[in-house]
Amino acid sequence: MKAIIYETYGPPNVLKLTDTENPAVTEDGVLVRIHASSVNPAEWHGMSGLIIMRPSGGLFKPKDPRIGTDFSGVVEAVGSKVTHLKPGDEVYGGRNGAFAEYVNVVNAVVKKPANVNFEEAAAIPTAGVTALQGLRDHGKIKPGDQVLINGAAGGVGTFAVQIAKALGAEVTGVTSTKNVELVRSLGADHVIDYTKTDFTRNGKQYDLLFDIAGNRTWKEYKQVLKPNANFIIVGAPKGNKVLGPLARIFNLKLASLGASQKVIFFIAQFNRPDLDILRELVESGQVKSVVEKVYPLAKAVDAMNHLGTGHARGKIILKIR
Ligand SMILES: NC(=O)c1ccc[n+]([C@@H]2O[C@H](COP(=O)([O-])OP(=O)(O)OC[C@H]3O[C@@H](n4cnc5c(N)ncnc54)[C@H](OP(=O)(O)O)[C@@H]3O)[C@@H](O)[C@H]2O)c1
Numbered sequence: 001m002k003a004i005i006y007e008t009y010g011p012p013n014v015l016k017l018t019d020t021e022n023p024a025v026t027e028d029g030v031l032v033r034i035h036a037s038s039v040n041p042a043e044w045h046g047m048s049g050l051i052i053m054r055p056s057g058g059l060f061k062p063k064d065p066r067i068g069t070d071f072s073g074v075v076e077a078v079g080s081k082v083t084h085l086k087p088g089d090e091v092y093g094g095r096n097g098a099f100a101e102y103v104n105v106v107n108a109v110v111k112k113p114a115n116v117n118f119e120e121a122a123a124i125p126t127a128g129v130t131a132l133q134g135l136r137d138h139g140k141i142k143p144g145d146q147v148l149i150n151g152a153a154g155g156v157g158t159f160a161v162q163i164a165k166a167l168g169a170e171v172t173g174v175t176s177t178k179n180v181e182l183v184r185s186l187g188a189d190h191v192i193d194y195t196k197t198d199f200t201r202n203g204k205q206y207d208l209l210f211d212i213a214g215n216r217t218w219k220e221y222k223q224v225l226k227p228n229a230n231f232i233i234v235g236a237p238k239g240n241k242v243l244g245p246l247a248r249i250f251n252l253k254l255a256s257l258g259a260s261q262k263v264i265f266f267i268a269q270f271n272r273p274d275l276d277i278l279r280e281l282v283e284s285g286q287v288k289s290v291v292e293k294v295y296p297l298a299k300a301v302d303a304m305n306h307l308g309t310g311h312a313r314g315k316i317i318l319k320i321r
Contacts, residue, residue, distance in 0.1 A: 002320075003100030004300045005065035009049025012304035015067065015099075017297065023097075023104040027079040030109045032091055034073040036122035036294075037098045037318045039307045040155065041235065041245075043067055047304070050244040068099030072112050072121035073321070076102065084272075085109065090118075092279075094125040094270045099300055101320060108270035113282035116289065123289035123315035127155035128278045130234060130268040131163050138266045139208045139232045143168025148199065148224060151212030152188065153179035156234060158290040158314045160210055161186045166286040172206070174199050174213070179313060182290065200224055210234060214248055218255035225261045233265040237310065290314025 001022045006014045025031035046057060047067060057063060072092040075085050085091060093109035112121040134156075135141045147164045151157045152173030164171045165187040172190040173183040183191045192199045200220040207229050209221060214236030225231055233252060236245035243250070249265050256263040281287040292313040295303040297320045306316050 001101035002297060003097070004067055004297065006047055006062055006067055007065050008061050009047065012047070012301045012308065014047060015300050015304060017300070020100070022102050025077045025079050025104055026106065028081045029079045029104040029106050030075055030082055030085050030091070031077040031102060031104050032071060032073040032093075032109065033076045033102055033321065034071045034098060034100060035118035035319070035321045036072050037068050037297075037320060038070045038122045038126075038155070038315045039300075039303050039318065040069060040126045041238075041307065042069065042126065044238070044304065044308060045244050048241075048244075051242040052244070052246060064096065066097030066100070068097060068318070069094045070122050070125040071095065071098040071103060071105075072118045085111070090114075090121075092121040092125060093275055094129075099297065099318060099320075108272065108275060110272050110275045111279065113279045115283055118321075119291055119294055119317045119319060120289040122317055123155070123291055124159070124278055124282070125270065125275065126268065127315060128159045128163075128287070129270060129274050130156050131159035132274055132278060133268050134210060134232050134234055134266060135160060135164055135167065135208070138264045139210060139230050141167050141169055141208055145169045145207040146172070146205075146226075147208045147210060148172045148174065148206040149188075149210045149212065150174045150199070150216075151214075151235070152183045152186075152191070153314070154212065154312050155315045156212050158182075158186055159287065160212065161188050162287040163281065164210070166281055169208070172199075172204075176311070182313065186290070205229070208232070213237075214245065214252075218252050221252075222256075222259070222261075227260045229261045231256070231261050231263045233263065291317055293317070294319050 092112035236248040
């Protein structure tokens, strides 16, 4: 099968299109013929070889050359222990090695939303699960909460705005001028254009701050947090070669010690129930994918460079079939 691999750490041009063996279906696995995938900052960090990730990922070169996580496609075969899916089912989910024509998935694979195409379905897994778990499980979002989403126009942000609305919050999204209308169209009650207004200085306070952009200091964030607010750290700029975005996240955690607000950093985990919830949100029309651009698999380098600008508008997709 065709697959993208990386055998050395570095910038996007380390990604190579290659012919490799098809994965075998395991007895608890689902073999998926992938139609589309999407790119995420996690792949960027793995590819660039952050020093902190090397003890597990490979000291001098990647132990596992496969890359990609999100996928949508059609079930080709299932293992003898699998009962929830059958060949021919249209599915989506997450599994390392998804920039490829096939993947064998054990856990995170469920039926895809019936009302969207494969590209739109492939946009959902990482970004959708991150937004859902961050707002619901860590942010403890409640109907009527005033929620601020900093970084509302990217992969995670476009899902977070819609999911926060679906969960009954009053949502304010922070984005740049070119994305103000997009964020409003996703249901945000208020949109702050960060090129014109500093959200940390306009006197408003929130119950929940969902921080995807991660570009401000604790002193600044504190201005917009109610005393009992939840502050969820989702991401941060790429940062240095050692810790990447984690340097900024550690600093925020440290600076906020002793504060009355809860300051939480989390890493989203795939599971079938949450993928099912996202499918229902999409099928009910409460959530939709925003796809900025679709690249063919052979142009994975371009897709990754696009993501690397830090200004993706929704999701960037790889079309595989
Ligand atoms: N914790 C987890 O489990 C988890 C999971 C997934 C992702 N993440 C992290 O979350 C972050 C975002 O991921 P993503 O997939 O959403 O990335 P993305 O699609 O590349 O999002 C980039 C977005 O950030 C916005 N942005 C850039 N600078 C901004 C600023 N100063 N203020 C507000 N918005 C700004 C951009 O909007 P404009 O073009 O309008 O500036 C763009 O829409 C990354 O750091 C990623 O590593 C964490």
